[in-house]
Amino acid sequence: MQATGSDSALFDTLRKVFGFREFRPNQERIVRAILNKRDVFAVMPTGGGKSLCYQLPAVLLPGTCMVISPLIALMKDQVDGARANGIRAAHLNSSLCPEERTAVMHDLLSNSLDLLYVAPERFTLEQFREMLGRVNISMAVIDEAHCISEWGHDFRPDYLSLSALVTLFPDLPVTAFTATATHLVQQDILDKLSLRDPLVVRASFDRGNLFYDIRFKENSGEQIAAIVRSNQGKAGIIYRTSRKNVNDTTAMLKAKGFRALPYHAGLGDEERKRNQDAFIRDEADVIVATVAFGMGIDKSNIRFVIHADLPKSIENYYQETGRAGRDGEAAQCTLLFSQGDIPKVRFFIDTITDEAERARVLAAFSKVIAFASTSVCRRKTLLDYFGETYPHDNCNSCDICLGTREVIDATTESQMLLSAIARTEERFGATHIVDIVTGSRNQKIRDFGHDRLKTYGVGKGREKKFWRQLIDELLARKVIAKSEGLFPMLYLLPKAVQVLRNEEKVEIVRVREKKATGNVKNLVEGSYDHELFDLLRSLRKQIADELGIPPYVVFSDRSLRDMASILPQSDETMLSVSGVGEVKLQRYGQQFLALIKKYRKEHPEETSRLPILPR
Template sequence: MLGETVPTEVSINQEQFTTEILRDVFGYQQFRPGQKEIIAAILSGQDCLVIMPTGGGKSLCYQIPALVMKGLTLVVSPLISLMKDQVDQLLAYGVTAACLNSSQTWQQQSEVIANCRSGKIKLLYIAPERLVAENFLQQLSFFSPALLAVDEAHCISQWGHDFRPEYRALNQLKLRFPHLPVIALTATADEVTRADIIRLLNLHHPLIQINSFDRPNIRYTLIEKFKPVEQLCRLVGKQGAKSGIIYCNSRAKVESTVARLQNRGLSVAAYHAGLDSLVRAQVQEAFQRDDLQIVVSTVAFGMGINKPNIRFVIHFDIPRTIESYYQETGRAGRDGLPAEAMLLYDPSDMVWLRHCLEEKPVSEQQNIERHKLNAMGAFAEAQTCRRLILLNYFGEYRSQSCGNCDICLDPPERYDGLIDAQKVLSCVYRVGQRFGVGYIVAMLRGSSHQRIHALGHDKLSVYGIGREKTAEHWTSILRQLIHLGKLRQNIEMFSALQLTEAARPILRAEVSLSLAVPRILDFKKRKNSKDQPYSSGAQGHKNATHKKYSHKKSDHELFTKLRKLRKSMADEANVPPYVVFNDATLLAMSEQIPITVDELFNINGVGKIKLERFGTSFLKVIREHVDGL
């Protein structure tokens, strides 16, 4: 095991050593953007905040330093299933790792603690509440802690979409071990959440690495609900035997959806918090091992899923936040191969969610949830490239449409929107950048609202400059300007609209601006049209997408043989198939046709340990296939 063989002190060039670990242990030919800088910062003792999309390589940012540094790396993980999955994969790489959680017997836990104390374990995965328990903290000093990695770090912030109070106690680690470097990692954190993470974890002058939130291999599509069950069945039917997740907002809908899909002969099961824990564990394991094609679930399912070959995620109901939507759709295509994220939408769903929210006690948290729900509703009703909306929401401002979403596939009619944009931006500026969408629309329309008169804003030159157009029109224009990064909504000021630097050339008329003609009645009109998830141009785009993201031409028959071999070897080892090799690695094998050990070792994802364990069997299948041609 690597935990036993890696030298306690680096005796050769550090960068070269980490590169050798990347290649020999994990089987990757080169670092992804940001990884090398993060690893160097950790090894120098610096704290880090890492924002990387799902599948972007966050885990390697602390796993490689763990193999270089002397002592134990603690990894905070919120779910038992996620811990087990990570440990299984590390063990397959030959790394000494373990987890400590309530699913283990007292004897198993004692053995893990003893191995940590003796230095046999390099990475220990643990839940936040157990890590900060006083009896564990007292033992920790005997473990020689070298690094603390906080996964899903957005859970520490009330601004985050998955706030977990138990994460707040993690700052005790910095107080007890002031020189312990901390790396906080998450795929979803806006600017406010990032600031909260740094403050609450007591990160000291951290390196902040924010990689692109873009997942170009995922196609984002919104489909207006008409006959939702029929639409869902049609969408799933088009996926063939591919793995997928379907999200619903209630347990009852999960159960009814599963029943309908099972009646059509699909391999599908339910997952929600109302099911027995043993049943949930069985469903998750079957899905991980490719024995189950589809899971229909509430938001209870997914965070612990590291399955790289999920090819589609369908939201049968609209999520409550963009962060949730981004994280849940991000579970598709973790291997970088083409994947689909489909959202079935009915405006009445938003009405129901708003009603549920307003029934909660008035609080700051309710205001936060309202802001996030409104942003999700704006995303669903947008006429701007959906990828741009997601990226700009997280502060990654872009203006070039992606060509891989339903808006790009079936673009709305465009017009010269410079004058409309100037009216909106001027209005936002004139009222002091302190008011939200509803107030700005009322100002543009010349509303007689009492608040406008009380503040004297009816005397401003921008009052009523857009009264010739409807409130729906101005709401659409405002949303487009937000999505295009010309305006931002300040969550700390009750979603007040504020100008970004990109608004300046618009106000000065230094650039042109094309906007979408608002589709005011589109939702009602299109219910009578034939339901299709993509426009007539979708097929051409689909071909373009495959051309963009596919590798060299692969041997499909060989790929099928390799998948079959992988499944049998995984079952024998009692691990999910992707722990052996993921789909991207098998695809590379079926493209490059390696027939020697050296050629197989050059395939991305084939490290030395996996080469020793699995190489002979895979080479045999490949050679037999070549001989049979």
């Protein structure tokens, strides 16, 4: 198809190839700039539709669009997805055997590809660059562009070679995309790539379909199991910091009957790939993983992400939570947080020998603690980090905004804790101090004679959870501190004297959870036929298995929900479903229409309320 920026060519391709009737925010501007051979730099959040911004011009422009991406594990899925829409796509990386590489090179040299995905390492090879001189390249795309910045959270030295792209392709558009970049990282990327008068697009970082939820971490195993149970049968990722925690959490979930698999660097390459493929193909619902997992995942229907340990930076947190809800449907992001986790991360930070790097990592981690501790809207705090102002007072989709905030004067309770710490000569940890104030009868309390202290049992009217949260608050306010070592002990800081003398009040903000989970559930479920949706999912899985591709490549969850909502009966109405273009209609449409027709016949009472659609 010849390059043109005309409305008819643009919107016909959008509808027929991709199955969409309109562009998402910023997409049309970017597409038109590329078609006019202008360089582009775009910061767009995950789920914002970055791939369409270059795939659509790749279809319209003569020649091959070269996409440079570090995500080798993801390339095949991206190629499968493009091919499912009728786009001629291939990837060239170390995962291919010699015969496969030869076939891709033949297609490339014969001008038979619209899209070619390559790893940055291949671009550094002189032989590959020379070969590009014999190929009709339409444009160059740099995906995950933050990897070129040493200020970013995922710097990769191989990306530095990409600064040569503007020299190599002086007359072609060079574009760069990333989902996460502060203003500092953005400027660093622009400087390193030397883009020529680029269109710079900084989309909103607001993922409106994500619900942000931070909970006090007390019994992480039970808390994780409860969240998974409330999302039974839905896809989710649980992030843990250590391999041991990954294995333990996976074993716990399996013992409770959940379809969970582990993913970490300690597993063999084959087992990691097998587990990742099982998750992508809906054969496992939950992946428990270290942060090594996710960069190679294009799964669109992840409904929840749990951080059971603290992430190292806001960028990491944003990127990892961003793997949920890529299809635009509602998803839940939960972080379990306790001040007790802070020393564990600090231990690893303190082992960094480079002083400047250690200071940078510590500063990034401090912002995570501030984010987890704040009583301000989570969305507002996240957007503020990326230099964006959230315009509303209440986002209605975070634990703060959906909870009832109340300020409690906890000065008296704080004095109880401080007195217990002082009376035990600052020789015990948080659990023992809480046991004293709540009047525990355990053996350790009796052995030390702490059941005879004045503070013994003074706080038994409140749950242990309250006291543990209050200790966290006193640690955060630097009223008390923890000693280093395997068995950290609490001790008083100078500010404790002021609290004990009533010279300083301790007020804490408590968030009482209110309809949070139910709200997310309602957002996800919506008004569609759930039984039909499950049948459509089963058919999608069957087709995907036969073709050897991930189910979401056939149709996204959103497409299936649309089908289960409007129950299309004809090609025309099937084409009105989001994500159904002409190629997908031709390849898969009749099987889904037949299933819907059969369902309508067997459930007349369920479908009689639906509008009559054209046949």
